[in-house]
Amino acid sequence: MRLVTVIAVSAALLAVPQAATAAGPAECYDRTAPVTYEESRIETPALPGGTRVPYELVEAGGFTPYARAVTGALCRIRSVADAQRVLRREGDRLWRTAVLRAQGKVHLGTIERYDDRPLYWTRLMGTRDLRQWQPAFPLTEAQRGELLRTYEYAARGISSTDFGPGVRRVLVSGFDPYQLNGEIRRSNPSGASALQLDGLRFTVAGSRVQVQAVALPVTWSGFDAGIVEDAFGPHLTARSRQRADLIMTISQGNRGVMNIEQWAGAWRGGSPDNNDEGEPEPVPPAPRWPQPEPQPEFIETTLPWAAMVAAGTGPWPTALNPRLCEWPAGTRPDPAAVRCHNDGSTPGSQAQSGGGGSYLSNESMYRSNRLRLALGATDLPGGHLHISALVYPADPLVIIDEAFSADRRATVDQTVELVKAASSAA
Template identity: 80%
Template structure:
């Protein structure tokens, strides 16, 4: 397919009408209805002399026709089933479009293809519109929440993690941008890596490997609702036709290093998420999914970390991070916190894993807690923290060449590390064509 060179052409290729020719959207929204704190950031004012960053990024990515079409089509939905079908279709189209754009199969907008932010802000505009939509039929809060979930799961890739037969299966996750109160321009290289990895198929050592990816929210409420388990669980059950051969959660960590976390802990520190919410507590049980008994305080990675370190990827050094922090037995949460690199002490209670006690730690903990509960101890699993980004010094510059190059290099190294893990995982090598 010929690469698109202007937004209008790309919109036609992807089934999204041009904004200039679309019929005016009917007025079916109550803009006084409550939105989440995260959604309220869409209207972040522009700095003097600058632009409103969320809208500028959606336009620069070529996604403004998509946002307009969802807004229009919602007003035409005549029933709850019709709305559910519509949101499934729109969510899937948004994810598929973002993946195609990221992987260079279509060219949209004016911003580089590694940029994950147009997807983030487009999705958030969609959830805001669903929340403020006034439909033609009665819609209770529970039904609206169900519609939001349909759209979220489709637009995050959770609803489309299909592998097919005859390939080794690798399932990974990245994250949305976060810490946007202090820096509205934030990208998340793990989310950008997920877009590069989703659907990636390649040959390695005589066998085919297929990777699927999802983008996780930076919200405690999203994790409480079970999105991590819903993403990984269908590929970890013993009877799953598309059982994963390796799972990896990925997030942004410290600048200048790629850390494979040795330990994930059962405690969430409660730092504010994208909704400015947070409470220090044990990681809650997952709805709809089992968990091990007793619940583990720490879970150790089973990724082939030495092979990942030895793969020699760059530009950043790769290392195993053995650090964890704990309370002595029976003293959580008031006792003295002790950090160590020689593993948990007998009876020690988790305070943080190697990557802390925020949502990145919890993504590793939840996915691997479920892996153990479902009897998938033979499936390698763990977490990769990748290098953080540095933003242009001029606050009016949304992206410059140095920022784009830094993100692309980090994302490409992330892809290489996922491939190195697959190459070394023992279960994959002999099992790919056995099923």
């Protein structure tokens, strides 16, 4: 069977996306109300005049009913408490369905099961609706923000990371698609890996292992609000029965290599995120969570990287990346003073980037492990894995073809094996 989905310009194909936006009474929404830059991409076509790719992906994944469910439910809500309950339920249902679909336990849609994009765009439709919702009762902006957080945390798996009894506990994170201005079809193999890993159980050397996974946003504002710490923190406290035995952040990196990053740096370079925002600055402190004093400029991985390299996973080579970039003492932020090398940080220097750069992937490693150190979990392995980037079909009207599907599946399957290798060695 040929695995090719083509975006065609036709009235019949446009009918489904239009219906998805029309659910619920018109008076329940103000469709002129502002949304985020990221949410505005929902209306983006592959080419001018073409069908809107996000709607096409939601439909191809079988997720249109889940987008409609949130749209319709909001118009029936009569209190903030009811909204909290409904949004937690709908977010959790979306995440759980995406995981079951990815793992082949339910069959939805026409697009292959490793695809992370239907979840991304469906969740984004839900947050857009929440911003434009005009409820029949008073709602402050602070309350709306709490409802957005409730829905997002549930729809990202953050509200459902509890482990079962008697298992070795592994918590990992992936990321949303990003760089969508240049390529609206983007997938993120780390987000696809999170869907494969969530709830995974296996046995190694007589020990039962359970993996839980979450999907992180590609937004500086989301990180500033503490989403990384909220995801990992409950599993890093010393007396918690849910304390993890290993944590790993995962993101897309360079093509053709799986890099275990040796260093994460306390500096964000300010490259534009999914909201087209970004300012170069030190990584800010996290709200609601403790911080090490003083804040470390670099944090070194404690993942069992040698065992991961030796595990012989494929198709891509796996390596430890020891590179970092720093400013000698007193020279930040002079770009001409930056020094990059593989020899570890110099005493008194300040971070410019970890091995994986100074974007949100570096910061996911830095924040999760900064919190790990602050909570005294120094015995708990933690670090970051950059996995191979994807290559998209040459025809901009093709959402997915056999080559793209096989490439993503191979990368995701290798990521799962590397998590298993780390879990076995920890």
